[in-house]
Amino acid sequence: MRGCIRIVVRALGALAVCAFILAGLVVYFGWYDVSATRPHTPPIHRLLDIALARSVAVRADQIQVPPLDAETRIQNGFELFRAHCVQCHGAPGTAPAPYALGLNPAPASLVASARDRPAAEIYWIVREGIKMTGMPAWKYRLTDTQMWDVVAFMRVLPALSPVAYRQWDEKPARLSPRAASQDPTATGDSRIGDVTAGRQAVEQYLCATCHVIPDVVGASHHVGPPLAGIAQRPFIAGVLSNNPENMRLWLMAPTTIKPGTAMPDLGISGQDARDIAAFLTTLSESP
Ligand code: HEC
Numbered sequence: 565m566r567g568c569i570r571i572v573v574r575a576l577g578a579l580a581v582c583a584f585i586l587a588g589l590v591v592y593f594g595w596y597d598v599s600a601t602r603p604h605t606p607p608i609h610r611l612l613d614i615a616l617a618r619s620v621a622v623r624a625d626q627i628q629v630p631p632l633d634a635e636t637r638i639q640n641g642f643e644l645f646r647a648h649c650v651q652c653h654g655a656p657g658t659a660p661a662p663y664a665l666g667l668n669p670a671p672a673s674l675v676a677s678a679r680d681r682p683a684a685e686i687y688w689i690v691r692e693g694i695k696m697t698g699m700p701a702w703k704y705r706l707t708d709t710q711m712w713d714v715v716a717f718m719r720v721l722p723a724l725s726p727v728a729y730r731q732w733d734e735k736p737a738r739l740s741p742r743a744a745s746q747d748p749t750a751t752g753d754s755r756i757g758d759v760t761a762g763r764q765a766v767e768q769y770l771c772a773t774c775h776v777i778p779d780v781v782g783a784s785h786h787v788g789p790p791l792a793g794i795a796q797r798p799f800i801a802g803v804l805s806n807n808p809e810n811m812r813l814w815l816m817a818p819t820t821i822k823p824g825t826a827m828p829d830l831g832i833s834g835q836d837a838r839d840i841a842a843f844l845t846t847l848s849e850s851p
């Protein structure tokens with residue numbers, strides 16, 4: 565019996581090694597086609613669909629849904645949907661923007677999702693986004709109330725005919741463009757900077773596409789200075805003395821502080837900037 569188990573364990577081990585080598589060969593010789601014009605095969609597509617459904621269901625399970633029926637909430641939700649979602653997902657009688665047609669996986673019409681998914685799941689997807697699909701996480705771009713407004717609108721979406729949607733679309737915007745996204749100048753509940761929250765926020769504001777940041781993955785061609793050791797540098801961008809409050813100001817409006825700088829204003833909210841500043845104080849020269 566024991567000999568039998570040993571043979572099975574060895575066979576499984578050998579299989580795992582073969583699978584590992586095969587995967588390595590596929591990667592090394594470029595056999596895997598990354599182009600967006602080649603969709604996943606039907607079995608892989610199905611598997612990913614199941615993974616998505618389970619992952620979302622498990623994570624959305626404990627979310628408390630606030631009241632979503634108020635008319636103003638639905639109207640705000642529509643305006644946010646028009647500003648941020650219709651470009652990819654389209655709407656009844658309205659096609660997505662041309663670039664969205666080239667996404668793979670293609671963004672689904674949200675009518676069926678809105679009908680079939682519980683509100684908590686839609687809220688979770690909007691807040692966190694979906695990795696490797698092009699569905700963005702909105703939690704650093706919209707406030708919590710705004711994300712629920714979008715969910716409230718999505719609940720009425722399946723009942724809108726193309727004509728009714730067009731009528732909504734013709735109404736002038738009530739929200740200013742600024743109110744349609746998180747107001748970066750709002751300081752919010754202004755708790756003190758939190759290193760862990762800052763570490764997460766850094767991944768959501770493209771920082772690692774321009775800066776090498778220890779332990780944060782990003783693009784490999786960098787246009788900004790490395791941030792390892794930023795905690796010890798006396799100045800920020802050579803113009804502001806380096807302390808958390810000045811760092812918050814720099815992150816929120818680099819182009820005001822140093823006109824002509826190549827670091828863009830990224831629309832960072834006061835709290836996120838405070839958190840990121842706290843995280844940056846942990847980046848000393850020797851990690
Ligand atoms: C840049 C394009 C893009 C934008 C903008 C976008 N999405 Fe998505 N979204 C996607 C893609 C791609 C997927 C994954 C494919 C799919 O399941 O539709 C997705 C998936 C979803 C899903 C899950 C669909 C399902 O049931 O599987 C929901 C819900 C959703 N998006 C809602 C929104 C909302 C609400 C907004 C606006 C706040 C938004 N999306 C903005 C591209 C986008």
Ligand code: HEC
Nearest residue numbers: 769770771774787788789799800801802825826827828840
């Ligand atoms: C599009 C590229 C780009 C993005 C995105 C970007 N930066 Fe920068 N950053 C720069 C450049 C370029 C500089 C140099 C600015 C200068 O000296 O004028 C810089 C400077 C800095 C500095 C000062 C560094 C020093 O040595 O004085 C800090 C700190 C910083 N960035 C943090 C961040 C953080 C945190 C984020 C994300 C919230 C971010 N940056 C996003 C390009 C970028």
